[in-house]
Amino acid sequence: MSMLQPSILLLREGTDASQGRAQVVSNINACLAIVDIVKTTLGPRGMDKLIYDDKKATISNDGATIMGLLDIVHPAAKTLVDIARSQDSEVGDGTTSVVVLAGELLKEAKSYIDEGVHPQTIIRAFRKALSFSLSYLETHSISIADKKKEELRKVLVNCARTTLNSKLISGHKDFFAEMAVDAVMALDEDLNMDLIGVKKVPGGSMQDSFLVDGVAFKKTFSYAGFEQQKKKFVNPKILLLNVELELKAERENAEIRLTDPDQYVPIVEAEWEIIYSKLEKCVECGANIVLSRLPIGDLATQYFADRGMFCAGRVPEEDIRRVAKATGGSVQSTVEDIIPTVIGSCDLFEERQVGHERYNIFTGCPVAKTATVILRGGAEQFIEEADRSLHDAIMVVRRAIQHSTIVGGGGAIEMQLSRALKDYSKTIHGKAQLMVASFARALEVIPRQVADNAGFDSTDILNRLRREHSLGTVWYGVDIDKEGIIDTIESFVWEPTLVKKNAIESACEAAALILSVDETVRNPESEQPPDAPVGPPGQRVSQAGMAGLMGGGLRQLKGKGGK
Structure with a gap:
């Protein structure tokens, strides 16, 4: 007769430990709920979010700002906040893109997890696809290093205009693009951003803003x-x-x-x-x-x-x-x-x-190694958003000068990368082939979401883009003005290569990190109080409230400090 083994208590009573495949899927669902909040802000026709607490309300469509203001308590979902902040501090733009792309990679991985594929198999395949993508960007980007000063200035203005296209001040993108380029070109070779001052004066119109060369x-x-x-x-x-x-x-x-x-x-x-x-x-x-x-x-x-x-x-x-x-x-x-x-x-x-x-x-x-921007505008919230938008444009211009390569915006480089990855996946044997192809499909989320946010038929737009890229026309992306597709290089929708490289790399690493977590141990002492609000209209986005958030339609979000 076998003896019963005594139970061994490793964790204190009341500790909640979730593990296994269900935990990985739960973490993915939590991240997808966060992505659902910010994905509608992507692109030139993206919507804005109103985030409020007891002290003030913030209106913004900047991914890093929105993610920073949300009081996210789910431990896995906090990873998305980190990559948005990282993207903002490193390149200044693409903060929404990196969160949306990370979410799409997790969505693609979720189906494999459900079928019993080990997360490490998916992670290895994703990293193989990432390595190929970075190499492809390195060899297929357009260099601007050899351009004369006048030509370089035009390129930088177009990069700034592309960035401002999706901002609240897009109606004044030509005005502020010139201002951003003038501000950066007034600096030393080290391009120290601390030497660009921004002063905000309520009142007047945005066109009353001006740049002081000093x-x-x-x-x-x-x-x-x-x-x-x-x-x-x-x-x-x-x-x-x-x-x-x-x-x-x-x-x-x-x-x-x-x-x-x-x-x-x-x-x-x-x-x-x-x-x-x-x-x-x-x-x-x-x-x-x-x-x-x-x-x-x-x-x-x-x-x-x-x-x-x-x-x-x-x-x-x-x-x-x-x-x-x-x-x-x-x-x-x-x-x-x-x-x-x-x-x-x-x-x-x-x-x-x-x-x-x-x-x-x-x-x-x-x-004259410094410059000051005097920002004018009607509402204080509008000026604050103009400041964030101008910061993104200045950072993009700075990175374009430092790294001197550009790619087509409007989803063009993502579609081209997707096509190249699909071809590359056919050379791989085993399960990794399917996962590299999934990585390629995930990249298409950027042009699809840009089209969706503009109210276009994204299925039709993507089919047309796939056809053009299969024929070898590299730089075709979404045409926001005419509800179609357009050569983004010829139409001056340009972005620094660094923005895309950093976004793809950060999104892949975030997805790998979340997929590698198969157990969450919650200490009872650190649990939130039972009366803490969960889900809309409250501000705390927890695992328990994820299903409610995934229904979409959230436009007013309670920020940190809300009661």
Whole structure:
């Protein structure tokens, strides 16, 4: 008679452990529910999402923004948030594409999982398809490295226009594409994005936005005497300081013991002598404009005003750093022995009214390694979305300059890759052939979703695209304007190759990661409270609420912090 084996308790009581094939499918379903939320934002005719919490509402169709604002609690679905953020920080555009593509790869893999294929078999095949795709992109992209400056500028403008085509400000894409290219081309060879400033001023129209070839920042706190200062200088000398030009009240933090009341007067006089000595040295160095990170008080403001000078204290560090870069000046931590080489200059300084704000603007800078965009618009939410859109366009232009290769947009490169992968799959033996072909089918989701979001017959569009690509016409994609197909290279719908390479690579790695997880262990201490809302209209997207979300139709999403 066999003895019963005693049970061994490895995890504390109440711990929930799900494992096996059912867990993999559950994780895939969770990710597909997230994809259903963002996929309608893809393309030039994509819809916007309204995400709100107790503090503010955000309207956006930027994939990274939407994914970041959703409070996703499902551990596997959080992977999609990570790849959207990664795509945004690396290339700035394609954040929705990478999430949609990852979801489609998981959808293709789900059928094999249901049939009992091991996830590692699928992962190996997907990585083989990824390797082929990256090599194909490397050899079939169009180089722009040898183009002259005028031709290069046209290419960059077209790349920026393609990016802005799917944004809320697409009606002004020509205006902002030029602005994005001008901003990037004003930078050094290292193309440091921190040197492009964006200032948002509510009011006016989007066309009232303008680019300053230099630096602009909002007027700082005004002290007495500020209005008497001169507000416009031609060829001024600019002194940048990290010095406080203000009388300090030592009596608040220091103790002085006097034996004779007459000793108090020399102490006060010494304090005034110190501040006047600093101010005289600022005047003697020949500067017309004095900017400081630290406060410039009433006495100094009036002192400079009496001498026809302009000053501004408490200038944000980011702005004073960009002023130094543009004007050729250096920030000084003392006013002693100021030499001419540390003083900056520009062609024109003026204080200009922009909407209801006043801005200090430096233009015609001799070094000009920085630029500032002044964004205008009616609603604050609209300006915020314009800022995100312009950031995407600037990042795309920057990457196009750095990597100097482009491909056709509008789903053209995805269709071409899909055709090449299908041909490649026929050379592979075994189960991997089916999975590489599935990878090829998954790539078609981009043109299909672009057509669907525009209200077109996506089946007809894809059939026509497949036919053209099978005939060898490489760059045919979706024509949004005429509900058909078009040669995207000839119609200037261009994208940097890096955007597509990074999107395909990130989507494949995310799919592989999710497929490789076959067990989820939930610690009871970390479980969400029972009263936490699940699914719409609540903000927490959990495994239990996935089925409700997959019904679609979600347009208003509760963001982080919602009750």
